[in-house]
Amino acid sequence: MIAFQDPLGQLPPQASTFAADHDALFYFLTWVSIGSFALILGLLTYSCVRWRRKTPDQPAASDVTHNTKLEVVWTLIPAIIVIVVFAWGFKGILPQQIAPADARKYRAEAYTWAWELYHPGATKSAGELWFEVDKPARVELTSRDVLHAFFIPAFRVKRDIVPGFRNQIWFQPTLIGDYTLFCAEYCGDQHSMMHRVVHVVDAATYVKEPWAALPETPEARGEYFFNMKGCLACHGTKADSPDPIGPTFFGIYGRKGRLSDDSEYTADEAYIHESIREPQKKIVKGRAPVMPPFDATSLSEEDVNDIIAWMKTLK
Amino acid sequence: MTTHAPAHEIPTVEGRREPDYLRVTKGFMSWVTTLDHKRIGLMYLFGVTLAFIVGGIFAMLLRAHLWNPGPDGQMFSPQDYNQLFTLHGAFMVFAFIIPAIPGSIANFALPLLIGAPDVALPKLNLASFYLWLFGTVLLSYSAITNGLDTGWTFYTPWSLKSQTAVLSAGLGVFVIGFSSIFTGLNFLVTMHKMRARGMGWFQMPLFCWAIYASSVLQVLATPVLGITVALLAFEHIYHIGVFDPAEGGDPVLFQHFFWFYSHPAVYIMILPGMGIISEVVSTHSRRPLFGYKLLAFSSIAIAVISFLVWGHHMYTSGQSEFAMQAFSFLTVLVAIPTAIKMWSWVATIWGGSIALTAPMLYAIAFLVIFTIGGLTGVYLAALAIDIHLHDTYFVVAHFHAVMMGSTAIAFFAGVHHWWPKMFGRMYNEKLASIAAIVILTGFMVTFLPQFEMGSQGMPRRYATYSEQWVGYHRASTVGAMILGAGFALMVGYLLHSLIAGRKAKPNEWGGVTLDWKCPTPPNLYNFDDEPIAGKLYDYGPTLKR
Numbered sequence: 001m002i003a004f005q006d007p008l009g010q011l012p013p014q015a016s017t018f019a020a021d022h023d024a025l026f027y028f029l030t031w032v033s034i035g036s037f038a039l040i041l042g043l044l045t046y047s048c049v050r051w052r053r054k055t056p057d058q059p060a061a062s063d064v065t066h067n068t069k070l071e072v073v074w075t076l077i078p079a080i081i082v083i084v085v086f087a088w089g090f091k092g093i094l095p096q097q098i099a100p101a102d103a104r105k106y107r108a109e110a111y112t113w114a115w116e117l118y119h120p121g122a123t124k125s126a127g128e129l130w131f132e133v134d135k136p137a138r139v140e141l142t143s144r145d146v147l148h149a150f151f152i153p154a155f156r157v158k159r160d161i162v163p164g165f166r167n168q169i170w171f172q173p174t175l176i177g178d179y180t181l182f183c184a185e186y187c188g189d190q191h192s193m194m195h196r197v198v199h200v201v202d203a204a205t206y207v208k209e210p211w212a213a214l215p216e217t218p219e220a221r222g223e224y225f226f227n228m229k230g231c232l233a234c235h236g237t238k239a240d241s242p243d244p245i246g247p248t249f250f251g252i253y254g255r256k257g258r259l260s261d262d263s264e265y266t267a268d269e270a271y272i273h274e275s276i277r278e279p280q281k282k283i284v285k286g287r288a289p290v291m292p293p294f295d296a297t298s299l300s301e302e303d304v305n306d307i308i309a310w311m312k313t314l315k
Numbered sequence: 316m317t318t319h320a321p322a323h324e325i326p327t328v329e330g331r332r333e334p335d336y337l338r339v340t341k342g343f344m345s346w347v348t349t350l351d352h353k354r355i356g357l358m359y360l361f362g363v364t365l366a367f368i369v370g371g372i373f374a375m376l377l378r379a380h381l382w383n384p385g386p387d388g389q390m391f392s393p394q395d396y397n398q399l400f401t402l403h404g405a406f407m408v409f410a411f412i413i414p415a416i417p418g419s420i421a422n423f424a425l426p427l428l429i430g431a432p433d434v435a436l437p438k439l440n441l442a443s444f445y446l447w448l449f450g451t452v453l454l455s456y457s458a459i460t461n462g463l464d465t466g467w468t469f470y471t472p473w474s475l476k477s478q479t480a481v482l483s484a485g486l487g488v489f490v491i492g493f494s495s496i497f498t499g500l501n502f503l504v505t506m507h508k509m510r511a512r513g514m515g516w517f518q519m520p521l522f523c524w525a526i527y528a529s530s531v532l533q534v535l536a537t538p539v540l541g542i543t544v545a546l547l548a549f550e551h552i553y554h555i556g557v558f559d560p561a562e563g564g565d566p567v568l569f570q571h572f573f574w575f576y577s578h579p580a581v582y583i584m585i586l587p588g589m590g591i592i593s594e595v596v597s598t599h600s601r602r603p604l605f606g607y608k609l610l611a612f613s614s615i616a617i618a619v620i621s622f623l624v625w626g627h628h629m630y631t632s633g634q635s636e637f638a639m640q641a642f643s644f645l646t647v648l649v650a651i652p653t654a655i656k657m658w659s660w661v662a663t664i665w666g667g668s669i670a671l672t673a674p675m676l677y678a679i680a681f682l683v684i685f686t687i688g689g690l691t692g693v694y695l696a697a698l699a700i701d702i703h704l705h706d707t708y709f710v711v712a713h714f715h716a717v718m719m720g721s722t723a724i725a726f727f728a729g730v731h732h733w734w735p736k737m738f739g740r741m742y743n744e745k746l747a748s749i750a751a752i753v754i755l756t757g758f759m760v761t762f763l764p765q766f767e768m769g770s771q772g773m774p775r776r777y778a779t780y781s782e783q784w785v786g787y788h789r790a791s792t793v794g795a796m797i798l799g800a801g802f803a804l805m806v807g808y809l810l811h812s813l814i815a816g817r818k819a820k821p822n823e824w825g826g827v828t829l830d831w832k833c834p835t836p837p838n839l840y841n842f843d844d845e846p847i848a849g850k851l852y853d854y855g856p857t858l859k860r
Contacts, residue, residue, distance in 0.1 A: 012772050022699050026770070029697070033690040040686050043661050044679060053601075053670040062666025063857040065603045070662070071655070075609075078654035082647035085697045090640050092699025097636050146473040147566060149631060149706060153772025156703045160632045162567055163472060164560030167633040180781070184631075184706040184774045186466050188473050189394050192777035193386075244392055288478070 015175040015200060016155035018096060023156075025088050032081060096157065099170035103138035110141070110148035110161045110183065111292050113190035114230020119211050125298055126211035127228025128197045129181060131173045138170040144292065149185035152198055160185055173200040189245065190233035222310025225303055229294065237314055245290065251315045253308070258285045272308050332843050335739065335836040350437035351839060355444050356423030357737065360730070362444075363419060364806070366410035366451060367723070371802060373403035378761075378795035381788045385779035393778035397464040398479070400776060404467030405484060406458075409491050410451040412722055413580065416587035417498050417533070418447065420729040421526050423737060425502060427830035427837065428520045428594075430511025430846035435504040439497050446494035453487030456480075466776060468577070469544070471558035471569040475551060482551055485544040492537045492544075495583070499533030502526050511829060514848035517611070520828050521597075521604055524611040525590025528618040532579045532586075536622070540576035543569070567632050574625035582621040585717055586614055588725030589656055592678050595732050596660050598826045599675035600667025603852035606659045613652035620649050630701050639698055646696035653689050657682070672824065673747035677728035680755040681721055688716030691766065706776075709769025712762040720758045727754075727805065734809070735819030739836045742812035746804060753801035761794030827853055 004024035006014065011023055051061050106129070107118040116125035131137050141150055141161040148161040150169055154177075159169040183194035201210070215221050226232060226249075234246035241248040255267045260283045265271055274281060276299065279291035299307070333339070336353050346354055377399040380390040391399065422440065426433055434440050457463050457480035465474040465481060474481050506527055510519065547569070549555045556562035558569040597604050604610055626634060626642035660682060669675070691713040695701050704710060735741050764787035769775075773784050780788065822831045828851075833842045 010767065011770055018699075022703055025697060026694070026700055026703075029690075029694050029700070033693075036690060037686050040657065040661060041683065044664065044682060047661075047664045047667065048669055048671065048679070051600075051665075051667050051669050053668045058601075058668045060601045060666060060668045060854060060857045062602070064666070065605055065607070067606075071606050071609055074658040075651060075655055079651045082650045082693060082696075085693055086644050086647040089697030089699045089701075090636075090643060092697075093630075093639065093702060094636060096702070146476060147470060151706070151772070151774065153703065156699075158631045158702050158705055160629075162560075162633065164565070165567075165633065180772075182772070182774050186397075186470070186473070186706075186776040188464070188477070189397065191397070192393065192774075192779040195781075242392060244394060 012153040013175060013177065013179070014154075015177065015179055016152075016157065016171045016173050018092070018156045018171060019154070019174075021092050025085070025092060028088075029085060096170070099138040099168065100136045103136035103170050104132075106137055106139040108139050108141050108150060108161075109144060110150075110187075110194070111144040111230075112146060112188055113183075113194050113233040114228070115181075115194065115196055116298055117196070117211075119209070122211070123297060124212075124300065127224065128199065128211065130199045130201055130206060130211050132203055132206040133173055133176050133200050136170060136172040138168055141167040141169060146187050147185045148183045148187050148194065151182045151184035152179055153182070154179035154198075158184055176200050176202060190230070193230070193233050196228075218306045218309040219313050220310075221303070221306040222308070225299060225307050226310065229299065234291070246287070247284070249311050249314050253312045253315070259283060260285050260287075269308055272311065273304055276304055276307065331834055331838075333834075333838040335834065336839045337738070337836055339839045348441075350433070350441055352422050352426050352434045352437065352440060353737070353837060353841075355440050356419050356421075358444055359414065359418035359422060359447070360420075360737075362448065362451070363411050363415045366406055367415070367802075368806075369455075370403050370406035370411055371799060373399050373406065375795055375799050377403060378792040380778070381780070382792050384782055384785055384788070389779070391778075394464065396778035397776070398462040401463045401466050402458050405454060405463060405488075407718075408467050408580075409488050410447075410454055412584045412718055412726075413495055414447050414491070414498070415726050416584075416591065416722070416729065417495075417502070417526065417529065418444070420591060420726065420733065421502060421522075421587060422498075424729075424733055424830055425523060425526055426505065426509070427736075427833060427841060428523055428828055429506065429509060429514060430829040430832075430842065430848060431505060431509035432840035432842070434501050435508050436501045439501050443494045443497040443501070446490055446497065450487045450489075450491030450494060453483055453490060457484035457487065468573060469547060469569075470573075471547070471550070471564075471566045472560060474547065475559050482548055485548055489541050489544045492541045495533045496537045499530035499537075502530045503534065511846045511848045517608065518848050518851045520851065521593035521607065521610055521614075522587075522590035525586045525593070525614050528614040529583045529586040532583045532618050532621065536576045536579035536583070539572060540580075543572040543576065546572070567629065567634075570629050570632065571625065574628045575622075578625040578628065579618075579621045581714070581717065582617055584722045586617065588681070588722040589614065591725045591729040591732070592660060592681050594828065595674045595678040595728050596663050597852055598732070598824050598828075599670050599672055599678070600664050601825070601854045602663050602667040603854065604659060605662035605665075606655070607851075609655055610659050613655045616652040617649060620645055620652075624649065627696060627701070630698060631705050643696055643698045647693065650689065650693050650696070653692075657686065657689065670824075671748070672731075673742070673744055673751060674728050674732035674824070676748055676751035677724055677731055677754075680751055680758075681724045681728060683755065684716055684720030684724065684758055688713060688721055691716065703772075704769060706774055707769035708765040708773045708775055711775045712765035712769060715762055715765075716758075720762070724754065724758075730809075732824070733830070734812070735823040736830060736835055736837070738813060738816075739819050740812050740816035741819045741823065742816055743808045746808040750801050750805045750808070753804065754798060757794050757797030757799075757801050759794070760797055761791050764788070764790040764794075 004020040006023055104120045109116040117129050118125050143161040143163040151158040155171045157171050159167050179198045181196045181198050215224050236248035239250045252267050259265055276294050280289050283289050380396050383389050461480035463484045464479045465477050546557055550558050554562050556564045558564040593604055624646045627646045768784050768787045821835045829846050
């Protein structure tokens with residue numbers, strides 16, 4: 001494939017094998033568009049200056065109202081251009097449809113409003129994605145609840161994640177660097193918080209399985225999980241954090257309150273543990289039962305304890 | 316119709332044989348129970364303008380919210396932001412832009428343009444208005460009570476899980492849909508049965524062709540919207556398992572149903588706008604429309620193809636590449652009749668006697684913005700590009716170029732063009748020209764940065780965003796405020812003209828279509844004498860022959 005460089009720097013970095021072809025078509029259309037726009041603007045300006053009505057009864061200058069040759073030309077030229085664009089665009093997506101057999105298998109499970117990201121062979125999910133440069137990767141996409149979409153602008157790829165269906169997406173990263181994964185399909189309250197860092201690294205870094213590395217102290221790990229598992233979508237960490245969905249974690253450890261059946265609870269270790277594993281079991285009075293459960297593939301026993309350790313520091 | 320007695324025998328008021336339709340009867344009841352297409356048109360004009368103002372306020376609030384990237388330092392919570400963009404979309408699409416031109420401009424001008432005393436079914440016409448009103452009240456009720464946070468597209472399963480007023484808003488959309496069907500049906504019958512003597516199909520002004528094409532869409536496509544929201548309601552209430560994957564349903568099926576209506580719907584919105592532009596460009600350039608037949612057929616071609624392109628909203632949903640191939644091919648075909656229209660308008664202006672009046676300035680703003688909207692549509696039709704641009708600000712900017720920058724501006728071009736005919740009064744033309752330029756500027760400042768952000772990957776419907784886009788978002792917010800100022804100025808001078816505007820000339824623009832051959836403002840049944848259609852767009856001799 002002939003490498004196409006982004007002449008105006010308007011698109012994201014070209015970090016996958018699909019990017020150059022996309023960008024070439026994008027700029028082909030951009031030049032055609034700028035040309036057509038300039039032509040139309042020029043013709044309009046010229047007409048308005050040259051034939052502007054100066055006296056109230058000034059008649060039109062031209063009596064030509066039909067010209068078959070001209071009409072055929074201005075039908076055919078756009079027709080040829082758009083058919084070229086169609087064919088080029090279709091050719092562009094064909095390689096995106098089937099992943100190569102040797103592509104590494106990743107899995108992304110989306111839920112409101114976070115991701116469980118599984119690396120090849122991993123049984124435990126990670127908070128960010130790591131890909132090895134120049135190696136094809138395939139991501140299986142599932143959703144626990146509503147529509148989401150897997151979108152990495154630097155790779156020029158996007159695929160909807162439809163609950164009840166298995167979609168997949170593949171790409172081959174070509175440029176070492178950090179990029180962003182977005183959720184591109186509107187999924188409710190905290191849709192805009194479903195972004196994660198995507199790392200493209202060399203082989204030496206990749207073999208060290210950087211996705212398994214965690215911060216050293218329990219409290220730091222707890223905060224890391226808080227950020228990665230989407231807790232921050234509904235829970236704040238400051239005394240004055242807004243709390244339309246869930247309570248702020250500031251000073252939550254040891255707090256007392258009432259449940260929906262008017263019984264009393266204390267936010268001790270056992271209660272918080274249960275609230276993470278089976279959040280629907282006990283609902284605090286006045287709250288809606290909206291929190292998703294986190295099982296052991298998402299957060300191990302140790303991870304939950306780390307979160308509780310971190311929560312204790314918030315006061 | 317009217318008497319055919321010679322004019323000198325009739326006592327005249329200000330040189331008229333009959334009182335005009337605004338004064339023929341008086342009082343509130345005479346308006347709310349009127350069967351006159353012109354009065355119904357004015358009630359629509361008033362109503363859709365209010366809906367436009369409400370939707371516009373939502374737009375300015377959400378743009379103000381996006382001044383800071385958040386989550387700290389923003390005006391609203393993410394939930395409130397989601398409600399704002401949903402209500403902005405729902406009001407603008409369902410309460411304003413779909414009924415705007417058919418309801419107000421076409422209701423007023425279509426019977427005049429074909430030389431008819433009224434529409435064919437005046438009672439149905441009034442019923443359409445009240446259905447629109449009822450549906451819009453339901454939408455407003457939803458907004459006030461529980462809000463709506465599903466996006467105007469109501470995608471499942473979020474719309475089934477959302478705690479907001481999905482059912483009452485859906486009912487509102489359902490009811491407005493019937494208003495739209497009845498309006499379309501009425502115009503079709505009117506054009507078939509009530510054209511003036513001597514007016515064959517190819518002597519109809521092009522506005523009528525555009526309304527014909529969009530009416531066919533309204534009658535055939537809107538029932539699918541009704542079915543879709545009815546199924547959504549059944550799913551909500553009875554869990555019938557059609558859209559909800561938890562009940563064994565298919566959420567993508569909802570998208571197919573929804574876009575089977577909503578794609579033709581964008582042509583329901585833009586085709587009447589194109590029709591207005593044809594009339595305005597011709598009248599204010601004193602030139603017959605260039606390539607009349609090709610223009611007429613291009614409206615029909617757009618209407619036909621528009622039924623077969625809905626899948627282009629779902630390129631990323633996982634549909635097969637062969638479905639994508641068909642949808643992409645059919646979608647790029649729409650560009651051809653669209654390009655034909657564009658060149659025909661330019662060729663109509665070319666060699667004309669061009670008066671840069673307010674309606675003409677709005678029409679030129681349309682031509683400039685519609686070029687952008689049309690060309691960026693080709694980007695989105697191309698499969699490889701759309702995979703990247705889908706659900707980004709590029710799409711937002713594209714459809715605002717077509718809907719707001721083209722349809723809404725064409726609507727205002729029409730309002731300015733027929734205003735003297737409607738009210739017999741003229742607005743301040745200098746202020747109107749300033750407003751047109753302010754609105755064009757505001758549009759560019761608002762939406763050009765959005766094209767840029769979108770191509771960089773900024774997803775749409777985001778309450779918070781990355782720091783890298785702060786500059787673009789702030790420019791866009793400034794642009795939205797400029798737009799707001801332009802529209803406020805417009806509403807101001809239009810209202811002022813009703814009280815203090817100079818009296819309009821009987822034929823303010825020197826138009827030659829039949830709408831300019833009836834008294835200004837028209838009689839209750841429009842014409843003094845039964846009009847006979849002559850040569851269409853006959854502006855008399857030109858300089859060159």
